[in-house]
Amino acid sequence: MTAENRQWVLSSRPRGPVTAEHFGWRTQPVPAIDEGEFLVRTLYLSCDPAQRPWTEMDTYIPMLPLGEVMLSGAAGEVMESNHPGFAPGDLVSGVFGWQDYAVSDGGTGIFPVTKIPPGVDLPTALSLFGVTGLTAHIGLLEFGRPEPGDTVVVSGAAGSVGSFVVQIARLKGVRVVAIAGGASKCDWLTTELGADEAIDYKREDVGARLAECAPDGVDVFFDNVGGEILDAVLDRITIGARIVLCGAISGYNDFDHRPAIRNHYRLIIRRATMRGFLVFDHAERFPHAISDLAAWAAEGTIKAEIDVVDGLERAPDALSRLFTGGNRGKQLVKVA
Amino acid sequence: MTAENRQWVLSSRPRGPVTAEHFGWRTQPVPAIDEGEFLVRTLYLSCDPAQRPWTEMDTYIPMLPLGEVMLSGAAGEVMESNHPGFAPGDLVSGVFGWQDYAVSDGGTGIFPVTKIPPGVDLPTALSLFGVTGLTAHIGLLEFGRPEPGDTVVVSGAAGSVGSFVVQIARLKGVRVVAIAGGASKCDWLTTELGADEAIDYKREDVGARLAECAPDGVDVFFDNVGGEILDAVLDRITIGARIVLCGAISGYNDFDHRPAIRNHYRLIIRRATMRGFLVFDHAERFPHAISDLAAWAAEGTIKAEIDVVDGLERAPDALSRLFTGGNRGKQLVKVA
Numbered sequence: 001m002t003a004e005n006r007q008w009v010l011s012s013r014p015r016g017p018v019t020a021e022h023f024g025w026r027t028q029p030v031p032a033i034d035e036g037e038f039l040v041r042t043l044y045l046s047c048d049p050a051q052r053p054w055t056e057m058d059t060y061i062p063m064l065p066l067g068e069v070m071l072s073g074a075a076g077e078v079m080e081s082n083h084p085g086f087a088p089g090d091l092v093s094g095v096f097g098w099q100d101y102a103v104s105d106g107g108t109g110i111f112p113v114t115k116i117p118p119g120v121d122l123p124t125a126l127s128l129f130g131v132t133g134l135t136a137h138i139g140l141l142e143f144g145r146p147e148p149g150d151t152v153v154v155s156g157a158a159g160s161v162g163s164f165v166v167q168i169a170r171l172k173g174v175r176v177v178a179i180a181g182g183a184s185k186c187d188w189l190t191t192e193l194g195a196d197e198a199i200d201y202k203r204e205d206v207g208a209r210l211a212e213c214a215p216d217g218v219d220v221f222f223d224n225v226g227g228e229i230l231d232a233v234l235d236r237i238t239i240g241a242r243i244v245l246c247g248a249i250s251g252y253n254d255f256d257h258r259p260a261i262r263n264h265y266r267l268i269i270r271r272a273t274m275r276g277f278l279v280f281d282h283a284e285r286f287p288h289a290i291s292d293l294a295a296w297a298a299e300g301t302i303k304a305e306i307d308v309v310d311g312l313e314r315a316p317d318a319l320s321r322l323f324t325g326g327n328r329g330k331q332l333v334k335v336a
Numbered sequence: 337m338t339a340e341n342r343q344w345v346l347s348s349r350p351r352g353p354v355t356a357e358h359f360g361w362r363t364q365p366v367p368a369i370d371e372g373e374f375l376v377r378t379l380y381l382s383c384d385p386a387q388r389p390w391t392e393m394d395t396y397i398p399m400l401p402l403g404e405v406m407l408s409g410a411a412g413e414v415m416e417s418n419h420p421g422f423a424p425g426d427l428v429s430g431v432f433g434w435q436d437y438a439v440s441d442g443g444t445g446i447f448p449v450t451k452i453p454p455g456v457d458l459p460t461a462l463s464l465f466g467v468t469g470l471t472a473h474i475g476l477l478e479f480g481r482p483e484p485g486d487t488v489v490v491s492g493a494a495g496s497v498g499s500f501v502v503q504i505a506r507l508k509g510v511r512v513v514a515i516a517g518g519a520s521k522c523d524w525l526t527t528e529l530g531a532d533e534a535i536d537y538k539r540e541d542v543g544a545r546l547a548e549c550a551p552d553g554v555d556v557f558f559d560n561v562g563g564e565i566l567d568a569v570l571d572r573i574t575i576g577a578r579i580v581l582c583g584a585i586s587g588y589n590d591f592d593h594r595p596a597i598r599n600h601y602r603l604i605i606r607r608a609t610m611r612g613f614l615v616f617d618h619a620e621r622f623p624h625a626i627s628d629l630a631a632w633a634a635e636g637t638i639k640a641e642i643d644v645v646d647g648l649e650r651a652p653d654a655l656s657r658l659f660t661g662g663n664r665g666k667q668l669v670k671v672a
Contacts, residue, residue: 258601261596268581268614276606
C-alpha cells in the first residue's frame with residue numbers, strides 16, 4: 001500500500017484529442033476523513049467517453065475546474081469509515097477520480113456510491129453490473145423498447161455500452177445491426193456477440209450498408225456516436241421509431257466543430273422519437289436491470305469484454321484509447 | 337355554379353420558392369362518380385406548409401407526380417353521392433385538391449374525409465376544428481404535456497397552428513414565449529393572443545432573447561420551423577424537456593440546403609425528448625380535442641385568425657404567402 005496519494009489533475013483544457021499533456025501528476029498526503037465520510041482506496045478506474053466533455057464544458061455536471069483531480073468512475077475498497085453505511089473492507093464503486101485515495105460521503109451528488117455484492121469481481125462490477133451495463137439495459141429496454149420483428153441498430157457497438165446493447169438486443173430476439181470501426185471489431189461483433197450484421201463505418205458507406213442490412217428500416221437506434229452515423233440512420237427509420245441518445249462521441253474531441261445533423265426532419269415524416277437519457281436518473285430501475293444482467297451472466301448468454309491498462313500513471317493514455325478506437329469492450333485502468 | 341372543373345396541376349418541381357409558375361391551369365369536365373364515391377364541390381382551400389414538400393419529395397405520402405392536381409386540404413359540399421355515408425348537401429372537409437370538383441371515396445388513405453357539424457362555418461371548420469386546431473391541441477397537450485410553472489416556446493407562432501398553440505398554452509396557465517417574424521405579428525401575439533413574450537426572429541438574436549424571456553429554461557418547445565431557431569431553443573432546454581416537432585418550414589423551400597442542427601447533444605445532457613408527430617395518426621383523440629376547442633370557442637377564450645385570398649386562380653399565390661410571412665393565422669382560398 002502506498003502511503004501517498006498519487007493524483008492526476010486537469011492542467012489544461014483539451015481543445016482536441018485528450019492526452020497526458022492535459023493533466024498534471026502530483027503526490028499528496030493520504031487525506032483524513034470527517035464525520036459522515038469514508039476513505040476509499042482506488043483499485044480500478046473506469047474509462048468513459050463522457051469524461052472528455054467533463055474537461056471542457058458544462059454538461060449534466062459543471063465543467064471540471066483546472067487544478068482539480070480528474071473525475072472518473074472507479075471501484076475500490078473502504079479503508080476507514082466515519083459513515084454508518086460503509087465499513088472498512090467494503091468494496092464500492094463511485095466517481096472517485098484519478099487518484100489512489102478518495103474521501104466520499106456516500107454520493108450525495110448525481111453520482112451514487114454503491115456497494116459491490118460479494119462474489120462479483122471489480123472489473124465486472126465496473127462493466128456488466130456498473131454504469132455501463134445499466135446504461136445498456138435501461139437505455140435499450142426502457143427507451144428503445146424493441147418489439148419482436150424489429151431491427152435494432154447500435155453505433156459504437158464494439159465499445160463498452162454498445163457491446164452490451166448488441167447482446168441484450170440479441171437476447172430479445174430482434175435483428176441486430178452493429179456499427180463499429182474496423183474489420184476485426186466487426187468480425188467480433190458478428191461471430192462472438194451475435195450481431196446479425198456489422199457495418200465498418202471506416203471503410204463502408206453506412207447509408208448504403210444500412211439499406212442492405214435493414215431493408216425494412218430501423219425501428220430502434222441506440223446511438224453512442226452522433227454526426228454522420230446518426231444522419232444515415234435517420235434516413236432509414238420506420239414509422240414510430242425510437243432513437244435513444246446515449247452519447248455523441250463523434251463531437252467530443254472537437255466540440256466547436258462537432259458534426260451537425262441534417263436529417264432531423266425525418267423524425268416528423270416518420271413520427272419518431274429521439275430521446276436523450278442519463279442512467280443516474282433511473283436508480284429505481286437498477287435492481288430489475290441487475291437481476292436480468294446477473295441471470296444472463298449466470299447462463300452464459302452475456303459476457304463482459306474487458307480491456308485493462310495497468311497503472312494509474314497510464315490513466316490519460318487509457319482514456320485517449322476511447323477516441324482512437326484502441327479499446328474493445330470496457331476500458332479499465334488497474335491502479336492497485 | 338361552374339359547369340367545368342378548373343384545376344391547378346403540378347407542372348414542375350419547385351427547387352426554391354414555390355410560385356404560380358410551378359403549376360399549370362387547365363379545365364376538365366366535371367367528373368362522374370362510381371359506386372362508393374361522391375362528388376364534392378370545393379368551397380374553400382386550406383394552405384398548409386406541408387404542401388411544399390409534397391411537391392418535391394416523398395414524405396408520409398409519396399411525392400406528387402407531375403401533371404396531377406395539386407394536393408390541398410379543402411372544405412366543400414357534396415353534390416352527388418353513391419356512398420352510403422355521404423349525402424348531397426353534406427358539408428365535408430378532406431384533401432380535395434386545387435380544383436372546383438373532386439371525387440372522393442370517403443378517405444381511405446392517410447387523409448380522412450370528415451363531415452362538418454351543423455352551425456360551424458367553413459373557415460372555422462378548416463382552422464379551429466380542422467387539421468390545424470387538432471394539430472395544435474394534440475401536439476401541445478399529448479406530446480408537449482405542459483405542467484403548471486412550465487415555460488412553453490412556440491415557433492411559427494403567428495401561423496395557423498402556432499397561433500392556436502399559443503392560445504391553448506395560455507389557457508393552461510403556463511408561461512408562453514412566441515417566436516415570429518416581424519414587429520406587428522409579435523405585437524399581435526402578446527396583445528391579442530396572450531403570449532407573455534414574443535421574439536422577432538428577423539430582428540432579434542433568438543438565443544439572447546430566450547435567455548431573457550425564459551430565464552429558467554424551456555420546458556416545452558412546439559416547433560414549426562427547425563434550423564437555427566431549433567438550435568437556439570435546444571441550447572436553453574430544461575432537464576426532461578419535451579420538443580414537439582410539427583414542421584421544419586425553414587428548410588422547405590430549399591431542401592438540398594436545409595439548415596442543419598448542431599445542438600442535438602443537448603438532448604442527452606438535458607435528458608430531453610424530441611418527437612415528430614402527424615395528427616392523422618391520432619384520430620382516437622379527435623373527439624376530445626374538438627370538445628375542448630368547442631368549449632373554449634364558446635366561452636371566447638380561443639379565436640381563429642383567418643386570412644382569406646379570393647379565387648381558385650390565386651391558390652399558388654396564397655400558398656407562397658406561407659413562406660414569405662405574408663399570412664397571419666390560417667391562410668385560406670375562397671373558391672366559391
